[in-house]
Amino acid sequence: MRIALVYERLREEERQLIRAIEELGHEPVPLHLNSNFLPLDHGKTFEADAALIRAISAAKAHASAVTLSSLGVRVVNSPEVLSICGNKLATTARLSEAGIPTPKTTVAFSLEGALEAAKSIGYPVVIKPVNGSWGRLVSLAQDEEELRTILEHREAIPSPYYRIHYIQEFIRKPGRDIRAYGTEKTFITAIYRVSDHWVTNTARGAKAVPAEYREELADLVIRTAEAMGGGFLGVDIAEDEERGLVVIEVNGVTEFKNAARVTGVDIAKELVSYAMR
Amino acid sequence: METECPICGSPVELPDDVMAGELLECPSCGATLEVYEQDGTFLLKEAEEIGEDWGE
Numbered sequence: 001m002r003i004a005l006v007y008e009r010l011r012e013e014e015r016q017l018i019r020a021i022e023e024l025g026h027e028p029v030p031l032h033l034n035s036n037f038l039p040l041d042h043g044k045t046f047e048a049d050a051a052l053i054r055a056i057s058a059a060k061a062h063a064s065a066v067t068l069s070s071l072g073v074r075v076v077n078s079p080e081v082l083s084i085c086g087n088k089l090a091t092t093a094r095l096s097e098a099g100i101p102t103p104k105t106t107v108a109f110s111l112e113g114a115l116e117a118a119k120s121i122g123y124p125v126v127i128k129p130v131n132g133s134w135g136r137l138v139s140l141a142q143d144e145e146e147l148r149t150i151l152e153h154r155e156a157i158p159s160p161y162y163r164i165h166y167i168q169e170f171i172r173k174p175g176r177d178i179r180a181y182g183t184e185k186t187f188i189t190a191i192y193r194v195s196d197h198w199v200t201n202t203a204r205g206a207k208a209v210p211a212e213y214r215e216e217l218a219d220l221v222i223r224t225a226e227a228m229g230g231g232f233l234g235v236d237i238a239e240d241e242e243r244g245l246v247v248i249e250v251n252g253v254t255e256f257k258n259a260a261r262v263t264g265v266d267i268a269k270e271l272v273s274y275a276m277r
Numbered sequence: 278m279e280t281e282c283p284i285c286g287s288p289v290e291l292p293d294d295v296m297a298g299e300l301l302e303c304p305s306c307g308a309t310l311e312v313y314e315q316d317g318t319f320l321l322k323e324a325e326e327i328g329e330d331w332g333e
Contacts, residue, residue, distance in 0.1 A: 009311075010298035032297035035314040058330040086330070133332025159329070203332065234333060251333040 003275060004029040004048035004073070006064050008056045012257045016268035017052060024272055033060055038067045050074040050275045054253055058086040058131060061253050076275040077231040077252045084228055085252030089130045089166055091228075098227030100220070101246045103238070104169040111151045114165035118147050124170040127151075131161055133251075135201040140170060171238040171246060176200060178211055178237040178245075179259060181267055183274055184225040187218035189265040191258065208258035220245050232274045283322055284308040295319055 003021045005028055007014045021028040029048045033055055038046075051068045053075060055061035065079040077085070084090045092105050103126075106117035118125045124142045127150055132138065141147035154162040177200045180190035190213075195206035202208055211217070217237070224235050224247055234254030240246050256267040278291040287305035297314040301321065310321040 007298055009300065010296055014298070030296060030298075032314060034311070035297045056331050057328050058332075131330055133330070136332070253333055255333050 001050065001276065002027045002029050002048040003272065004031045004046070004051035004068070005054060006031045006033060006051050006061075006068070007054040008033050008060065011056075011255075013255055013268065014054055016257070016260070017054065017272060020266065020268040020272045024269065024276070026272070026276070033064060038064065038071070040067060040070065042070055042072075044071055046071040046073050048073060050076065052076055052271065052275055053082065056253075058082070058133070058253070062086060074275070076271070077233070078229070081229050081231040081233075082252045085231075085233070085250050087130055088128055088132075088249060089164065091250050092166075095224065095227055095247055095250075098223070100224055100227055101243060103171050103240075103246055103248065106167050108165040108167065109163065110165075111148070111155060114151050114167060115144060115147060117165070117167045118144070121167065121169050123147075126168045126170050127154075128166050128168065129161060130164050130166050134203040135199040138199055140198060170198075171240050171248075173198070173200065173238050174241075176206075176209075176239075177248070178217065178239070179208075180211075180217060180221045180235045180237060181233070181254065181256065181259065181265075181270070182218070182221035182225055182235065183232050184222060184230040187221045188267065188270050189259060189263045190217060190221075191262055202258050203255075208262045210263045217245060220247065224250060232271050278319065280319065280321055282306060282308060282310065284310075289321060291319055300324055 003026050018028045051073045053061050053065045062082045065075045069075045095102050108114040108117040128138045139150045176192040176194040181188040190211040192209045192211045193200040193206040200206045221235050234251035236248040260267045279288050282289050282303040285306035299312045301310050309324040311324040
């Protein structure tokens with residue numbers, strides 16, 4: 001079969017995916033978004049049976065998934081799943097509807113509303129962009145004064161998304177969080193992301209360490225993927241001292257090179273196999 | 278395979294197995310360049326900076 005790799009930057013993950021497609025006996029069709037265009041014409045056929053969406057921009061990932069899906073290509077992840085994953089507010093709403101444990105979260109649409117929201121949660125609080133990633137502009141406010149400063153800066157940013165204030169309780173993590181990989185059917189693997197800083201993204205310097213298998217973790221990953229509508233996902237999970245595992249966010253175009261390296265699991269091959277199932 | 282740096286005009290050697298989407302550094306001016314493909318030819322443009330919606 002022919003499998004399209006839809007990408008912008010040829011990162012280590014994309015190279016691993018091309019290798020995995022070949023090793024599984026299929027033909028990779030690299031589709032560099034910045035060198036190509038796609039027809040928005042349902043009657044047209046596309047030169048691949050399935051497509052792995054790997055664009056580094058969430059907007060381009062979603063747009064290419066919508067287009068290829070409309071051309072009848074089986075797209076991983078689907079545009080519906082990418083749309084929810086690309087928005088933290090929609091993700092939390094979906095997880096909450098499914099009874100998945102998440103941090104206590106509020107959304108406010110003004111500075112004043114945000115201050116009230118934080119009071120209802122209790123300080124410290126975390127405030128995040130609804131469509132951000134790699135931990136960018138994620139802020140911790142210890143008290144109202146700090147939150148007001150952060151909010152005033154956010155309100156000065158021209159994008160309307162920064163006037164949607166997604167405010168969350170601060171989870172006291174034990175110097176690490178968990179990045180787990182899985183689908184609606186299978187738990188694949190997990191790492192701890194260890195950091196002295198409360199932001200534990202590996203893109204921000206956290207160290208990847210293999211996490212031991214726990215049935216509770218595997219179940220949570222599968223339930224989370226089910227709640228998101230299925231897909232091959234990277235699930236970020238914190239260990240709360242009182243409540244246990246809580247899902248922080250879900251990634252639809254997940255990076256995996258550090259996890260593959262330290263766990264020895266061929267995550268690229270798992271992703272290609274999932275797309276071909 | 279050789280092409281030109283869009284910033285300083287110096288020649289830039291492309292690897293034999295080059296693919297669109299790769300990043301290269303201009304050996305002359307140090308600019309980070311992105312390979313793209315047009316009509317079967319590999320060309321270079323200045324790499325985009327990290328966008329607001331980039332990441333996972």
